[in-house]
Amino acid sequence: MSERIANEAMRQKVMSADDAAALIHDKAQIGFGGFTGSGYPKEFPPALAKRIKAAHEKGEHFTVNVFTGASTAPELDGELAGVDGIGLRSPYQSDPMMRAKINDGTSYYDDIHLSQFGMQVREGFFGKLDFAVIEATKITADGNVIPTSSIGNNAVYIEKAEKIIIEVNDWQSEDLEGMHDIYYGFALPPHRVPIPITHPGDRIGETYLRVPANKVVAVIETHDPDRNSPFKPIDEASHKIAGYLLDFYDNEVAQGRMPKNLLPLQSGVGNIPNAVLDGLLHSDLEHLTSYTEVIQDGMIDLIDAGKIDVASATAFSLSPDYAHKMNVNAAFYRNHIILRPQEISNHPEVIRRLGVLGANGMIEADIYGNVNSTHVMGSRMMNGIGGSGDFTRNAFISAFVSPSTAKGGKISAIVPMVSHVDHTEHDTMVIITEQGIADLRGLAPRQRAPKIIENCAHPDYKEMLSDYYERALRDCKFKQTPHLLNEAYSWHTRFLETGTMKLN
Structure with a gap:
C-alpha cells in the first residue's frame, strides 16, 4: 500500500x-x-x-x-x-x-x-x-x-x-x-x-x-467494503406516501412559497425517501439541490439524470451495487457531491438559512401532532433520534412519513397519545401516511385532531380514534388539548397484553 x-x-x-x-x-x-x-x-x-x-x-x-x-x-x-x-x-x-x-x-x-x-x-x-x-x-x-x-x-x-x-x-x-x-x-x-x-x-x-x-x-x-444493505423494492404504500409529498410540494410552488426547482431537499434513510427520489426522477423538475445527512441510491440516479446539480451530506448510504458504482465513478460524482462534518450537514443555522425541506420517518404520531421516532411502546429503543430533530425544528417545511399501521395491522401509527415524545406538536407541520396527508400549519390542537384522524389513520382505527377524541372533547374540563388520561395509553397497554391495538 x-x-x-x-x-x-x-x-x-x-x-x-x-x-x-x-x-x-x-x-x-x-x-x-x-x-x-x-x-x-x-x-x-x-x-x-x-x-x-x-x-x-x-x-x-x-x-x-x-x-x-x-x-x-x-x-x-x-x-x-x-x-x-x-x-x-x-x-x-x-x-x-x-x-x-x-x-x-x-x-x-x-x-x-x-x-x-x-x-x-x-x-x-x-x-x-x-x-x-x-x-x-x-x-x-x-x-x-x-x-x-x-x-x-x-x-x-x-x-x-x-x-x-x-x-x-x-x-x-x-x-x-x-x-x-x-x-x-x-x-x-x-x-x-x-x-x-x-x-x-x-x-x-x-x-x-x-x-x-x-x-x-x-x-x-x-481492503474491506462498506456494509450497507440493499434497499428493499419500493412498495405500494411508499409510492403513495411519496406521491402525497410531491403533490404537496407542487402546491407550495403554485402558491408562490417555493421556486419551481423547490428548495434544498433532506430525507431520512429507507423505502419512503427512495420513493420520493424516484418520483422526482420521473418528474419534470430540474436543477434540484439537496442539503441532507446521507446520499442514497435515488440521489445518485438524480445526479446521473442531470436533475440534481449538487448534493451536500455527511455520508453515503448506498446499496452494494451503488457503492461499487461510486467507487468506479467517484471522479465524476465529486463534482456534484460534497461530504461535510455532521456538525455542518445538520447545523440548525444552515438548515434554516437554506430553507431546507425536511422529510423524516416516525414510529407513531398522536392526534395532536406529537411524534415518537425512537421508542416502540414507550420503552424499547429502536435506533435513535439521529438528525430528524435537527431538520424538523429548523426546516422551512418539515414532514413526518410512515405507513399507517405496523405488525400486519396490529399497531396503529396514529394513536391518542404517543408513548414517547421526540418531536412536539410545535415542530410538526405535515404528517403523511399511505391514507393521506394532514397539513397542520396554522391549526390549533382541536383543529389538528380531526384532520389527522380523517386523513392519516387506517380505516381499522379511525372510528376508535374519533370516539376517543369526541369523548375527550366532551369530558375533559380543559379544551385546549383534550385528553382522557386514564385511556390515553390504553392502546399501547392493550397491544402489550393482547398483541393488537384493536378492540376484540
Missing part, C-alpha cells in the same frame, strides 16, 4: 489490527469514524472484540465507551456489543445486537441530536477522549489524511483524542479525494462566527483531515 500511505513516518506505524487492539485499555473512550454503514473502521473493532472476549473469559472487566458519527455496521457495533464490550454508546445506532444490549440493560445509550454531539465532545461533556479510530482512503506524503465514504465526527475525534489509529482501506476509491469539505471554524461565543454557507454547493473547508502525526499510534492496512 505504499501509494496509499505516502508518508514515511506513517508507514513506520503500520501494524496488525490485533496489535493495535492491544493498545486499548479497560474503560477507554473511543471515537470511531463511520456514519450509516459507510466509512467506519472494519478490521480494528473485531480485533478489539476478540481481546475483550478473552479478558471476560479470564474474569476481568473490560468495556469501552463507543462514540461514532451515527450507525455503523456489524463489524463495529455488532462485534463489540456481541461480547458485552460496550459500556456507553452514543449518539446513534441501528445494529440489532447493539439494540438488544441497550434494551436488556447491558449497555447505556445516550441518544443525542447528531448536530450537537461533536460540540459536546469538543467541550468535554463526556470527559476525556482516549482514542480516535478512523478510516482513510490514503495518507498523503505531507501527512494529510483523505477520508473515505463518510465524515461524521471524524474531525472532532481527531482533535480531542489523545491517540489516533488509522485504517487505510484500498477498497475505497482514491478518487474520493476532493469530495470532502472539512470545516474547522467552530468556536464558542463570543468568538463564534456565522457558517459561510448560502448555497448547498458552497465549499468552506479543506479536502483532508488534519491529523497530528505525533498522536498516531497505529496504521492498519485493510
Whole structure:
C-alpha cells in the first residue's frame, strides 16, 4: 500500500489490527469514524472484540465507551456489543445486537441530536477522549489524511483524542479525494462566527483531515467494503406516501412559497425517501439541490439524470451495487457531491438559512401532532433520534412519513397519545401516511385532531380514534388539548397484553 500511505513516518506505524487492539485499555473512550454503514473502521473493532472476549473469559472487566458519527455496521457495533464490550454508546445506532444490549440493560445509550454531539465532545461533556479510530482512503506524503465514504465526527475525534489509529482501506476509491469539505471554524461565543454557507454547493473547508502525526499510534492496512444493505423494492404504500409529498410540494410552488426547482431537499434513510427520489426522477423538475445527512441510491440516479446539480451530506448510504458504482465513478460524482462534518450537514443555522425541506420517518404520531421516532411502546429503543430533530425544528417545511399501521395491522401509527415524545406538536407541520396527508400549519390542537384522524389513520382505527377524541372533547374540563388520561395509553397497554391495538 505504499501509494496509499505516502508518508514515511506513517508507514513506520503500520501494524496488525490485533496489535493495535492491544493498545486499548479497560474503560477507554473511543471515537470511531463511520456514519450509516459507510466509512467506519472494519478490521480494528473485531480485533478489539476478540481481546475483550478473552479478558471476560479470564474474569476481568473490560468495556469501552463507543462514540461514532451515527450507525455503523456489524463489524463495529455488532462485534463489540456481541461480547458485552460496550459500556456507553452514543449518539446513534441501528445494529440489532447493539439494540438488544441497550434494551436488556447491558449497555447505556445516550441518544443525542447528531448536530450537537461533536460540540459536546469538543467541550468535554463526556470527559476525556482516549482514542480516535478512523478510516482513510490514503495518507498523503505531507501527512494529510483523505477520508473515505463518510465524515461524521471524524474531525472532532481527531482533535480531542489523545491517540489516533488509522485504517487505510484500498477498497475505497482514491478518487474520493476532493469530495470532502472539512470545516474547522467552530468556536464558542463570543468568538463564534456565522457558517459561510448560502448555497448547498458552497465549499468552506479543506479536502483532508488534519491529523497530528505525533498522536498516531497505529496504521492498519485493510481492503474491506462498506456494509450497507440493499434497499428493499419500493412498495405500494411508499409510492403513495411519496406521491402525497410531491403533490404537496407542487402546491407550495403554485402558491408562490417555493421556486419551481423547490428548495434544498433532506430525507431520512429507507423505502419512503427512495420513493420520493424516484418520483422526482420521473418528474419534470430540474436543477434540484439537496442539503441532507446521507446520499442514497435515488440521489445518485438524480445526479446521473442531470436533475440534481449538487448534493451536500455527511455520508453515503448506498446499496452494494451503488457503492461499487461510486467507487468506479467517484471522479465524476465529486463534482456534484460534497461530504461535510455532521456538525455542518445538520447545523440548525444552515438548515434554516437554506430553507431546507425536511422529510423524516416516525414510529407513531398522536392526534395532536406529537411524534415518537425512537421508542416502540414507550420503552424499547429502536435506533435513535439521529438528525430528524435537527431538520424538523429548523426546516422551512418539515414532514413526518410512515405507513399507517405496523405488525400486519396490529399497531396503529396514529394513536391518542404517543408513548414517547421526540418531536412536539410545535415542530410538526405535515404528517403523511399511505391514507393521506394532514397539513397542520396554522391549526390549533382541536383543529389538528380531526384532520389527522380523517386523513392519516387506517380505516381499522379511525372510528376508535374519533370516539376517543369526541369523548375527550366532551369530558375533559380543559379544551385546549383534550385528553382522557386514564385511556390515553390504553392502546399501547392493550397491544402489550393482547398483541393488537384493536378492540376484540
